[in-house]
Each structure stands twice: as structure tokens, then as C-alpha cells.
Amino acid sequence: MYVERASRLAGAVVWSRGASGSTVGAVLPDGCMDLLWNEGRLLVAGPDTHAYAAESTTGRWAGVRFYPGTGPTFLGVPAHELRDLRVGLADLWPASEVRRLTARVAAAVDPVTALEQVALDRAAAVEPPDPLLREVVTALDAGRSIAATADRLGLSARQLHRRSLTAFGYGPKTLARVLRLQRALALARSGLPFAETATRSGFADQAHLAREMRALAGAPLGELLARS
Incomplete structure (x- = not known):
């Protein structure tokens, strides 16, 4: 268990x-x-x-x-x-x-x-983690664009990308996709219909949600919920 x-x-x-x-x-x-x-x-x-x-x-x-x-x-x-x-x-x-x-x-x-x-x-x-990194997660998880996130934090797009590679393992675009995936999973597990899950988690539509689920999670959303 x-x-x-x-x-x-x-x-x-x-x-x-x-x-x-x-x-x-x-x-x-x-x-x-x-x-x-x-x-x-x-x-x-x-x-x-x-x-x-x-x-x-x-x-x-x-x-x-x-x-x-x-x-x-x-x-x-x-x-x-x-x-x-x-x-x-x-x-x-x-x-x-x-x-x-x-x-x-x-x-x-x-x-x-x-x-x-x-x-x-x-x-x-060790020294505590840079608090700016939590702000990156918060901004991207709220659906802000990469450009808006960088501007909000006083960074250039290149600086944000470099810091993201070190801290998260990939650039802010991939991090935003991963965070959006997790938002969608949480909403779907709460019982929200898939179409509404797609809209509320920031996907263009349900088809976009389905493509990202296969790309990042390797399976359709329904199958992932059944496994849970």
C-alpha cells in the first residue's frame, strides 16, 4: 500500500x-x-x-x-x-x-x-533554496506565460531558462507542461468531467488534454484514473 x-x-x-x-x-x-x-x-x-x-x-x-x-x-x-x-x-x-x-x-x-x-x-x-524558485513554480502553476513569469521575477528569458535547468531539470516550458498535467490529474480525480478538466487546467480543449496525457504520462486520462 x-x-x-x-x-x-x-x-x-x-x-x-x-x-x-x-x-x-x-x-x-x-x-x-x-x-x-x-x-x-x-x-x-x-x-x-x-x-x-x-x-x-x-x-x-x-x-x-x-x-x-x-x-x-x-x-x-x-x-x-x-x-x-x-x-x-x-x-x-x-x-x-x-x-x-x-x-x-x-x-x-x-x-x-x-x-x-x-x-x-x-x-x-546547507544554504536554503533560492525563494525565487518557489515563485517560478507559483507563477507557472497559475498559468502565467514564460515571458510574464520572467518579467515578474526581473529575469530575462535566458536567465529563467538557465535557472530552471539547474533547479527543475528542464526549461520553464516543460515545467509548465508538467504542472498543468498535475493540475488536470487532480481535477479529474475529484470527479470533474474531462472537458471541464481541460478548460480549468489550462488546455485549449479536451483533445489537447488527451495529447499531453499520452505525451507526458504515456496513457489516456481515463486509464490513469482507473489505475488510481
């Missing part, structure tokens, strides 16, 4: 999935990066540009999903270097430190809380 809750780390989400031995459904793009633990392994999930087909697993998983744009600050690597990838934390941090943290999480009564503490300790040891 998949369970999630708000983290003590601002804007983050802590989640867990019990051992089931079944194939997990595709992970959809959300603009986030995750710190993961799976049966003695610490991993990092980079930002996705398309649906990620999760592996079959019999082990327990825990994760901390960082607020969009904040993962690179906590993990110490530009987001675009991990785009569409899952890598071992030891590929990013000193191996001795990762072995110590892995042992700490594995020995904990609740690995989920222990993993969250790893993220909290890391956040306390």
Missing part, C-alpha cells in the same frame, strides 16, 4: 510503499526529485520528463519528495544531470557517508521517519 504525508521539511512529502511483489504503476512527471530508501539502498530519483516505468520489487520503499526546485540544493547536484534517471546516493555523496546513513535508516524502527531525518539534517547543513 502507498501512503504519503506532509514532511517536517517545508514543502516536501514523505511517502512509503509496503512490500507487495507486484509491478508498480508508472511514476508520472511532477517537477520533483526524491530521496529514496529500498531495503538497504539509498537512491535519488531525478526529475522526469515522461512516465517512468517503476521496477517490480518485493522490498519496502520510503521516499522524501522535495518541493519542485529544492532537490538540487539538498542533494548538491544540478537537476538536469539527473533528468529521467535513478542513481545511487553514493554516486553523488562520499561513499563512507552514504554507508553510515544507509545503516542508520536500516536500523531504525521506522525507516520512513529515519529517511526524513536524513533530509532534515541535510537541509540544516
